[in-house]
Structures are given as C-alpha cells and as structure tokens.
Amino acid sequence: MPIKLTTEKLDYFGRGIAYLDKKIIFIENALPGEEVLIEITKEKKSFAEGKVIDYLTTSPERVIPKCPYYEECGGCNLSHFKEQLHFKKTEFVSLIKSNCHLDVNPIVIESPKNYYYRNKVTLKIENYKWGYYENQSHQFVSINQCLIAKESINKIIKRQDLFKIATGEIVIRSNYNDEILISINTESKYEVDIEELKKDNRLLGIIINDKIYYGQDSFIEFIDNYLFKVSINSFFQVNIDILKEIFKILSKTNTTNMIDLYCGVGVLGTVINKEKLYGIENSYSSIKDALLNAKMNKQENNYYLLGDSSKISEIKDNIDLIIVDPPRSGINKKTMEHILNLNVGSIIYMSCNPHTLSRDLKKLKDKYCIKECYLFDMFPQTYHFETICILTKK
Numbered sequence: 001m002p003i004k005l006t007t008e009k010l011d012y013f014g015r016g017i018a019y020l021d022k023k024i025i026f027i028e029n030a031l032p033g034e035e036v037l038i039e040i041t042k043e044k045k046s047f048a049e050g051k052v053i054d055y056l057t058t059s060p061e062r063v064i065p066k067c068p069y070y071e072e073c074g075g076c077n078l079s080h081f082k083e084q085l086h087f088k089k090t091e092f093v094s095l096i097k098s099n100c101h102l103d104v105n106p107i108v109i110e111s112p113k114n115y116y117y118r119n120k121v122t123l124k125i126e127n128y129k130w131g132y133y134e135n136q137s138h139q140f141v142s143i144n145q146c147l148i149a150k151e152s153i154n155k156i157i158k159r160q161d162l163f164k165i166a167t168g169e170i171v172i173r174s175n176y177n178d179e180i181l182i183s184i185n186t187e188s189k190y191e192v193d194i195e196e197l198k199k200d201n202r203l204l205g206i207i208i209n210d211k212i213y214y215g216q217d218s219f220i221e222f223i224d225n226y227l228f229k230v231s232i233n234s235f236f237q238v239n240i241d242i243l244k245e246i247f248k249i250l251s252k253t254n255t256t257n258m259i260d261l262y263c264g265v266g267v268l269g270t271v272i273n274k275e276k277l278y279g280i281e282n283s284y285s286s287i288k289d290a291l292l293n294a295k296m297n298k299q300e301n302n303y304y305l306l307g308d309s310s311k312i313s314e315i316k317d318n319i320d321l322i323i324v325d326p327p328r329s330g331i332n333k334k335t336m337e338h339i340l341n342l343n344v345g346s347i348i349y350m351s352c353n354p355h356t357l358s359r360d361l362k363k364l365k366d367k368y369c370i371k372e373c374y375l376f377d378m379f380p381q382t383y384h385f386e387t388i389c390i391l392t393k394k
Ligand SMILES: C[S@@+](CC[C@H](N)C(=O)[O-])C[C@H]1O[C@@H](n2cnc3c(N)ncnc32)[C@H](O)[C@@H]1O
Pocket: 235, 236, 237, 262, 263, 264, 265, 266, 267, 268, 280, 281, 282, 283, 286, 307, 308, 309, 310, 325, 326, 327
C-alpha cells in the first residue's frame, strides 16, 4: 500500500530522507519539503528504501532532468536538483566537521560545462547494445546518448551499430582535439566497421582485450601549453575545464623538492614550480607516460618510481612539499605513517572522496592546519565532487 511521507533532507548521495515511525526511509528523486506517495522497495531492521509513485507537492528546487534515462540509469542522481553545488558544499563542510572536528569554508569552483564535460565513459555491452546498470543493480539500461559525456563520445555511442560485439565492456576516451581512443573487453566474437566509423570521427585507436585492433593505444592531451601522453590504461582527470582551474591554483605554488604521490601520468606535479620532483604511481602504463611527459614538458629534474605509495619511504632527499591525489580509498596506513615521519612543511591533498579525506585529515590534523580549501564541481549532475586542501605545518 502506498505511504504518504514528507522528505526532510537529502543524504550524501542525494536521496531524500523521510521518517516513518522514527524509521529512516531513503527515497530516490525526492527533495526536501516534498510530500510524496511512495512504495517500499527494500525493508531492513534499521532503515528502508522507497520509490516515489506520486508527488503530492513539489519543491521549487526541482528541475526536469534533461536526460531521457534519468529514471533508470544510476549515474546522474542530482539532475533533478537546481542547487547541486550548494548541496555539495554543505555536505562537505558538515562531513569534515563531524568526522574530524575541523571547520572548512571551501572556495567553490563551478564547472564551465554542466553537460557534455566527461572525456571518458565506461559502458556495458549486452546483447549488442551499450548501456549502464540501473542504480545499485545489474539491471541493464541500453542508451543511445549520455548527456554528461563530450559530444565526440556521443557520436561514437550513436554508432554502436558498427560494433558487432554481443557482450563485454567498452571504454571511450576523447582528448582536447576530439580524437577518440576505444578499449573493449569481451569474451564474444568481435568485428568493428572501422572504415565507416572513421568517416565521421577522429578515431585514433581501438584496443580489444588489451591488443591493438586498429591504430594506436594512446593519445596526447594538450592543456595550458602542457602536453601529456595518455595511454588507454592510464588515469586522466575527466573534466578538463575543471583541471584547468586546478592548474591555476597549483601553478601559484613554489617549492624546492617535492613528491607527487599517486602521480598518474605526472599531471599535477608538472604545473607546480619546483627544482626537483619524485613521482610515485603503481600503474606501469601511467609511469611510462609520466617519464615521457616530463621530457615533453621540459621537466629536467623529475624522477618516477613504480610501485605502491608506501615507496615514499625510499626517498631520502629533503622534501618540502607532498602533493597527494589518491584513489577513492584514500591514503593507506603504511603510507600515512611515512608521510607523518617525513614531516614536510606543506601537503596538498586532492581528493574525490570526502569520506576517506576526512579519515586522513584526522590523522594529519595534529601536525597540520588547513590553510586553503577548494571544492571543484568536477562531476556535475552527480553527487561526486573534487576537493583540494592545502595543509601547512603548525
Ligand atoms: C585519482 S588518480 C590521480 C592521478 C594523478 N594525480 C592525476 O591527477 O592525473 C590516482 C592514481 O593513483 C594510482 N594508485 C592507486 N593506488 C595506488 C597505490 N596504492 N600506490 C600508488 N599509486 C596508486 C592510480 O593508478 C591513479 O593513477
């Protein structure tokens, strides 16, 4: 039987929160103040999840999502909400306050593009169709466009008929020049009509099951006069306009000897003014790219180490600054111990996961204070965001 509830607030993932006899109910696509009729889709002892059947009142903050797949696709869960960025800031500030008792007031940097910004998408292939999985499920949603991906990527998605592949996964990447790299993993037979695909796209390469099927397996990114080789398996930030904003902040930093921890293809360390840099990264393809990128960008004193971030203990030089940009899991325990032992003057912590950031800040806060803090809307329409905290020794 439908239940009438009023949404009180949003959780971190943008889901509405309402209460039924003191039990917390999470409701997808319900905004604060909205009176909704829901049906319960999941019932647990301490919480339940519900789906809106009807809106009895709607919030003035509600907008109609532009994406035709919004209801099914689990990707852009804030598309129905006008005040996305204000929400992200409030969530960030309160998370840092409650988890590590620190007050932050981040400078918020908007994304110049709210749609068509992503330079990489990963799609499932099922029954010759491409798509995403529904939120928290393996229910396949076939798509013919993705409004947060660059137009050049959408042009490829629209030609999925040229890929005769029954099942698997496809990654499509696009660079500054709208050149395209595609990587496919499949256990099915495969055939791609390359000649037809090339007619209307700047196709540079297709890699299938880690082997080059056509062209090449890397391309060049060109950002603010820097050149970066990016191999198909190397990490690169997905929103280039936001990366340019990050460059503006990092390029103001002057230091002597620094470490770029989790350096990827060497992007962040390259734009900092320094005399010497040590980069550490556990992906072979990224480190290979980083070595070449140092040459291309005339970085004469950059040294790169392949391995786990805990290799930081092998650096015996005097270090003034560490920039860390870990994966979503944050900094591992061993690495954190080494960072604290190094006792450097400044740490720049870039993070896409405020939960692990706050866990790590808790360990750093006795020695360091937050001098500057930024929140970048790297991933509009989703609840994700990127932050930079510049820490200095107390
Ligand atoms: C968020 S990305 C940042 C990359 C780079 N700083 C950039 O901006 O392009 C995190 C990087 O850490 C690497 N990585 C993940 N776990 C690691 C570990 N335990 N040790 C070293 N590097 C790791 C990944 O391969 C990835 O390149």
